[in-house]
Amino acid sequence: MLSIESLKAKIEEKEILKGLNLNINPGEVHAIMGPNGSGKSTLSNILSGKKGYEVNGKVTFEGENLLELETEERAHKGIFLAFQYPLEIPGVNTNTFLKTSINAIKKARGEKELDAIEFLKLIKQKSAELKFDEKILSRQLNVGFSGGEKKKNEILQMSILNPKLSILDETDSGLDIDALRIVSEGVNSLRNKENSFLIITHYQRLLDYIKPDFVHVLKNGQIIKSGDYELAKELEKVGYEDFN
Amino acid sequence: MDNRQKEIDNLKDYKYGFSTDIENTRAPKGLNEDVIKFISNIKKEPQWMLDFRLKAFERFKQLKEPDWQKPKYPKIDYQDLYYYSAPKSMDDKPKSLDELDPKLLETYKKLGIPLQEQARLNGIAVDAVFDSVSVATTFKEELTKQGIIFCSMSEAIQKHSDLVKKYLGTVIPTTDHFFATLNSAVFTDGSFVYIPEGVKCPMELSTYFRINASETGQFERTLIIADKGSYVSYLEGCTAPMRDENQLHAANVELIALDDAEIKYSTVQNWYPGDKDGKGGIYNFVTKRGLCKGKNSKISWTQVETGSAITWKYPSCILKGDNSVGEFYSIAITNNHQKADTGTKMIHLGKNTKSKIISKGISAGNSDMMYRGLVDISSKADNSRNFTQCDSLLMGNKCGAHTIPYIKNKNLKSNIEHEATTSKISDEQLYYCNQRGLNQEEAVSLIVNGFCKEVLQQLPMEFAVEAQKLVGISLEGSVG
Numbered sequence: 001m002l003s004i005e006s007l008k009a010k011i012e013e014k015e016i017l018k019g020l021n022l023n024i025n026p027g028e029v030h031a032i033m034g035p036n037g038s039g040k041s042t043l044s045n046i047l048s049g050k051k052g053y054e055v056n057g058k059v060t061f062e063g064e065n066l067l068e069l070e071t072e073e074r075a076h077k078g079i080f081l082a083f084q085y086p087l088e089i090p091g092v093n094t095n096t097f098l099k100t101s102i103n104a105i106k107k108a109r110g111e112k113e114l115d116a117i118e119f120l121k122l123i124k125q126k127s128a129e130l131k132f133d134e135k136i137l138s139r140q141l142n143v144g145f146s147g148g149e150k151k152k153n154e155i156l157q158m159s160i161l162n163p164k165l166s167i168l169d170e171t172d173s174g175l176d177i178d179a180l181r182i183v184s185e186g187v188n189s190l191r192n193k194e195n196s197f198l199i200i201t202h203y204q205r206l207l208d209y210i211k212p213d214f215v216h217v218l219k220n221g222q223i224i225k226s227g228d229y230e231l232a233k234e235l236e237k238v239g240y241e242d243f244n
Numbered sequence: 245m246d247n248r249q250k251e252i253d254n255l256k257d258y259k260y261g262f263s264t265d266i267e268n269t270r271a272p273k274g275l276n277e278d279v280i281k282f283i284s285n286i287k288k289e290p291q292w293m294l295d296f297r298l299k300a301f302e303r304f305k306q307l308k309e310p311d312w313q314k315p316k317y318p319k320i321d322y323q324d325l326y327y328y329s330a331p332k333s334m335d336d337k338p339k340s341l342d343e344l345d346p347k348l349l350e351t352y353k354k355l356g357i358p359l360q361e362q363a364r365l366n367g368i369a370v371d372a373v374f375d376s377v378s379v380a381t382t383f384k385e386e387l388t389k390q391g392i393i394f395c396s397m398s399e400a401i402q403k404h405s406d407l408v409k410k411y412l413g414t415v416i417p418t419t420d421h422f423f424a425t426l427n428s429a430v431f432t433d434g435s436f437v438y439i440p441e442g443v444k445c446p447m448e449l450s451t452y453f454r455i456n457a458s459e460t461g462q463f464e465r466t467l468i469i470a471d472k473g474s475y476v477s478y479l480e481g482c483t484a485p486m487r488d489e490n491q492l493h494a495a496n497v498e499l500i501a502l503d504d505a506e507i508k509y510s511t512v513q514n515w516y517p518g519d520k521d522g523k524g525g526i527y528n529f530v531t532k533r534g535l536c537k538g539k540n541s542k543i544s545w546t547q548v549e550t551g552s553a554i555t556w557k558y559p560s561c562i563l564k565g566d567n568s569v570g571e572f573y574s575i576a577i578t579n580n581h582q583k584a585d586t587g588t589k590m591i592h593l594g595k596n597t598k599s600k601i602i603s604k605g606i607s608a609g610n611s612d613m614m615y616r617g618l619v620d621i622s623s624k625a626d627n628s629r630n631f632t633q634c635d636s637l638l639m640g641n642k643c644g645a646h647t648i649p650y651i652k653n654k655n656l657k658s659n660i661e662h663e664a665t666t667s668k669i670s671d672e673q674l675y676y677c678n679q680r681g682l683n684q685e686e687a688v689s690l691i692v693n694g695f696c697k698e699v700l701q702q703l704p705m706e707f708a709v710e711a712q713k714l715v716g717i718s719l720e721g722s723v724g
Binding site for chain 1: 670676682683696697
């Protein structure tokens with residue numbers, strides 16, 4: 001589904017990714033762990049199409065050259081990024097944003113757009129599943145949301161858009177145990193044979209709730225080791241500094 | 245690019261940019277007593293009306309063109325303009341819509357106001373002003389039943405002379421500033437509305453203004469009177485064809501609300517803004533003023549200003565009656581080389597008067613936007629309050645936004661609150677929207693509409709949707 005070959009990325013002349021390789025098949029959950037500044041967020045930005053990077057290497061998504069696509073085109077193809085710091089958009093109702101988003105994607109795919117009633121039904125069902133307070137949906141997007149609410153809102157969007165590849169950029173940071181559980185349940189409920197996940201995190205904690213198929217350690221812009229869930233535990237014990 | 249392609253591209257940008265080929269009756273070029281007499285004569289006006297005009301003209305000759313505004317413009321040669329231009333077929337006035345010149349009707353259809361259909365389907369009464377004359381007023385019969393008068397200013401001067409004589413010039417006197425006084429001397433047409441005591445006008449009243457002929461100034465005059473306990477909601481829309489030269493539009497709008505009456509006046513102004521390099525476009529120098537004459541009266545201005553090369557206007561409220569309320573809701577958008585200097589004046593004279601100002605300015609491209617507003621609470625206006633909120637949104641780094649509030653409070657029992665913010669659409673916000681599947685233009689439109697929401701909500705339903713789209717269209721191509 002997603003294949004990354006010797007990916008290099010620079011921003012303002014600073015090299016951040018230095019030849020990264022990764023392959024994700026449908027239905028797989030991959031976790032990427034690494035210290036601050038190892039290039040984790042850069043990787044998620046490049047996959048989702050953030051501008052401003054000088055990128056080299058090859059990235060294909062379902063056989064297509066991903067790097068040539070606009071940000072929104074990647075979203076239309078089913079790539080979703082749960083932001084580490086979700087943006088506030090004053091004056092824009094959260095519901096309106098969600099509806100505009102899902103319909104923009106449906107339109108691009110040539111599917112029928114949801115009308116107001118269909119949308120409300122979908123959102124009611126999804127927020128109940130995620131124990132998400134519906135009142136929040138009538139508030140301005142992310143404005144005055146607590147850290148936990150922002151992250152839950154990202155997971156709600158993810159579950160509504162039902163993406164093929166979900167990238168979670170440090171979604172667990174700043175979450176209390178309850179919120180962490182809800183976020184994890186959201187991810188687990190979307191797991192199936194087709195949907196894949198790339199989970200970026202500092203801590204093993206999240207991986208206790210979402211069992212990954214693969215764990216990769218990212219250091220200095222490269223994946224230095226890959227393994228299964230056990231690798232995360234080992235990492236937690238040793239720490240990034242001494243891990244080689 | 246060949247010319248044909250250029251033309252098509254231009255039309256794409258400003259969809260009202262066509263002009264209609266119609267034979268015109270024009271007054272000779274220039275501004276003098278004879279031209280004023282010509283206008284008055286062709287409109288078969290009574291002597292008092294001509295006197296009103298000539299008095300204004302005398303005054304005008306002593307006035308100097310103001311130059312304190314921020315947007316500067318090349319000197320206008322007032323002798324090089326036509327002050328009256330009318331489609332020829334109007335010489336024998338049509339009695340009904342069916343008798344109108346089909347070309348005129350076609351023009352209105354292009355503008356999206358098929359008068360007949362609009363009349364029948366929408367339940368909105370429309371008065372349409374083409375260059376200098378009012379060509380059709382729909383729904384007249386239904387309104388007449390309730391005693392509501394909605395007609396062209398020319399017709400009102402003849403048929404409702406007493407009302408016009410009593411109120412015209414009472415809010416904007418002939419001794420007012422340069423452009424208002426010019427208008428008093430040469431105004432050609434406009435709309436007149438009278439709502440009788442206790443009547444709530446059952447439909448939106450609407451006027452569409454259109455400048456068609458070249459080298460023509462449009463000077464329309466609108467007068468709305470809401471008698472005791474009445475209510476009216478009025479909407480004004482404006483478009484003009486694309487021309488290389490700048491065209492002057494200097495209208496006067498007077499509103500008068502008597503005891504317990506309410507007037508809601510909404511404007512969607514989309515005059516031709518000029519091309520991408522700032523060539524051509526309308527100079528929109530308009531004087532709009534409302535007088536809350538009676539106690540408990542209310543006047544509310546809502547404006548969506550997206551067009552014109554230069555917009556220079558301050559729709560104002562004089563809160564004379566005790567407990568009267570004035571409101572001003574504004575969205576002003578400038579793109580490319582457009583300039584705007586706009587805001588409001590709230591003059592508190594009566595006791596317990598309240599005013600509210602919500603202004604949203606959006607500037608993009610190389611444009612420049614100024615909010616200028618006055619809140620003046622007189623020494624007699626006990627317990628009065630004003631709340632002002634001015635928000636500016638910048639797009640890109642070549643545009644400007646300025647806020648100049650003038651605040652005068654001469655009453656210790658009254659208070660004024662002023663809030664202002666300036667923000668910028670960030671690349672991060674756009675990226676977030678893009679990641680959720682919205683393209684650049686959809687993202688900008690969503691963010692800007694969110695920014696303007698408080699004002700959009702004030703518009704009548706039918707026009708809120710149109711205005712929302714207009715907001716999106718006006719900013720197309722401003723990022724990326």
